[in-house]
Amino acid sequence: SQQGEEDPQALSIQEGENATMNCSYKTSINNLQWYRQNSGRGLVHLILIRSNEREKHSGRLRVTLDTSKKSSSLLITASRAADTASYFCATDGQGAQKLVFGQGTRLTINP
């Protein structure tokens, strides 16, 4: 059963602009994570936000979590060509050891 759904499926912006991706999920969670995947490679963990947190920052990344709406957003500020990748949100069920990933947002940064 799919837990996370990302929106949009694809996003293309100019270098220097901000990129926002959204994730919705269905059941209660302990935390929500965002991962990045460069083309043909494995996933790399970016940031984790716990269910009792509303916002978290890491460098140019800003993640928000709204548990009442069961949604999260990932903002990448001042985008760079190297940010071109697919971005996935992943959620865990409370007490579960496994994560459920969404289908991802493919982000393209145009120079």
Place this chain on the structure above:
Amino acid sequence: DVKVTQSSRYLVKRTGEKVFLECVQDMDHENMFWYRQDPGLGLRLIYFSYDVKMKEKGDIPEGYSVSREKKERFSLILESASTNQTSMYLCASRTTDRGTDTQYFGPGTRLTVL
């Protein structure tokens, strides 16, 4: 840095062959996972292991089996490969330390079954 390695980046096999995909992690993690990734379907969990010799089915275990004889190694086995198992296979590991839920991924194996 956590390192998760997979035995092959690219693999081509024929229908009916037995296929072994190996994954090794060097951080003494208890949990290990196998996913497959297909366009439009995202990552789907095949099997996971929460400790040595322990395994649990994920969402799509049919046609696959796994082996975890040593803590650092988690193998995915396709008993009789079929063309619908052509996919990207990703291995991941995770510690069970409290407050740490991050999964660390290998580079992936792109398997083609002819």
